[in-house]
Amino acid sequence: MRSDSVAQAAAYADNGQLQADLAAWVAFRTESQNPAQRDVLYQYLRSAILPRLQTNAFDGAIYDNPVAGGGPFLLADRIEDPALPVVLIYGHGDVIWGQDDAWEAGLAPFELTERGAALFGRGAADNKVQHLINIAALEAVLAVQGRLGFNVKIVIEMSEEIGSPGLAEMMRSHRETLQADVLIASDGPRLEPDTPTLFMGSRGALNFDLVVDLRDGAHHSGNWGGLLADPAVILTQALASICDARGQIKVPEWRPDSLTPEIRATLARLPETDSSDPDWGEAGLTAAERAYGWNSFAILAMSSGRPEAPVNAISGSARAHCQLRYVVGTDADDILPALRRHLAAAGFDQVEVREADSVPMRATRLDPDHPWVRFAEGSIQRTTGKTPHVLPNLAGSLPNECFSDILGLPTIWIPHSYLGCNQHAPNEHVLKSIFREGMQVMAGLFWDIGAGRPPRAL
Incomplete structure (x- = not known):
């Protein structure tokens, strides 16, 4: 039956x-x-x-x-x-x-x-x-x-x-x-x-904004270049401190401890994929381990000035909308506090971390x-x-x-x-x-x- x-x-x-x-x-x-x-x-x-x-x-x-x-x-x-x-x-x-x-x-x-x-x-x-x-x-x-x-x-x-x-x-x-x-x-x-x-x-998902807001309006880059701090430069340097050139996460608290031998053995049974970039993400991990057993940081959007119509002026602010996809083994309540501590220790006190309006999902x-x-x-x-x-x-x-x-x-x-x-x-x-x-x-x-x-x- x-x-x-x-x-x-x-x-x-x-x-x-x-x-x-x-x-x-x-x-x-x-x-x-x-x-x-x-x-x-x-x-x-x-x-x-x-x-x-x-x-x-x-x-x-x-x-x-x-x-x-x-x-x-x-x-x-x-x-x-x-x-x-x-x-x-x-x-x-x-x-x-x-x-x-x-x-x-x-x-x-x-x-x-x-x-x-x-x-x-x-x-x-x-x-x-x-x-x-x-x-x-x-x-x-x-x-x-x-x-x-x-x-x-x-x-x-x-x-x-x-x-x-x-x-x-x-x-x-x-x-x-x-x-x-x-x-x-x-x-x-x-x-x-x-x-x-x-x-x-x-995986959990937490979206947030990094904002550098230094002044109202833009200032002529000829008159003020080299005199006024550029928020876009500050923001990009701060972003570069979060992960390296191949996307490996550098915030210690964002590196999970849950990729156990048992989980790795389970993931090893999955089919291999040829659609990922082999030199991107955490070194030493397979594509399956990167996707299902590790955290990933992404910059979903960023802006300073008007990219569609740039002018010769230093913008007063810069913003990046970011996301952390994270697995079990990451303290969800400490994700943003850990980022603030990391940025402060690196000297980026001008970078504000703001939680986005989207509803976070836990791992x-x-x-x-x-x-x-x-x-x-x-x-x-x-x-x-x-x-x-x-x-x-x-x-x-x-x-x-x-x-x-x-x-x-x-x-x-x-x-x-x-x-x-x-x-x-x-x-x-x-x-x-x-x-x-x-x-x-x-x-x-x-x-x-x-x-x-x-x-x-x-």
Whole structure:
């Protein structure tokens, strides 16, 4: 009967129903960055998600965001027996700006379009197809045996693309009702399109500004050159003190202590990549260790004067918008204080460190040898005949700390996209081969959980 469930899941992809359902969901213009689409965020939950869950005996409700400006949440559950294991599932229905004018001819962000092996549309990869697959896989199990054999709780948020404001507050206020044995969710990409991937957390992300503000207005470079301090020169020298010419971090507190032999052994099993610059980043580390086991500093934008129309004048100020992506083993609360100490010790007292308005995300990681990881890995192997790629954490950032830290759950992420999906860019798409296999993977995993073999909460 397990094979029947997996076959039912594959049929949902093969008969065109998954594509039709995804097209209906993509049509909702759920741009969380666009205040004009706020009502659509509610419509997506009210029209696309909640009725489908209620059809499958879920109880659910839509909640306003406790943080001003944030989108709504949907919380739902299906409790078959309080004595059974509980799986928490998460997804987000919001997308970034459609960027309508930048898509290739014949493509539109909120109209699902089939081209060869791919389906194009905003949310086709991030994240509508991913939570659609997980919901439909539950339905595949129910269609075969009429029950899941475990309890399910679902959280769908509509603000992930603006930093998940309010998610932490929701998890705290609903901590008791959201208690579970494990989080199983889907977001991000596979490492390779034809091989399933597991990751158990994400790198943290903290954005901040470095500002040198010396005076009002600019001064003629002939009259004042050599007499007035140049804020751009000061800023670039300060930036150069943070990392060296190959991007190696020089702030001691930003160098993590968590790249253990066990983590390195896990990362050594990943496929090699030829798309990275071998002479960039921490020397002596593999590409996988740099991406998943180490911290990276980036200057996302910087300015002084008017780069688009420069004049012969010394600017009065300079600014750089920066980011630290960091792994477990970095003290998140000390990132900016450590930078201030570092700059002060190097003589850059004129450089001000300002935390950005974006919501920071903390680093999380689950031991790759955790029982739930091994259980999920074995289930995927059983379904596909493939050994999945196992990452201790994603290189990018997700609000995983809301589940791992606030709810105290082991967290398993199984992505249904791939690195070339154009996530956050024009021409976003999903490969039909991935969503078909994703349906099989999730149906097999949910079947195995319901068969009574999973580890219980530790």
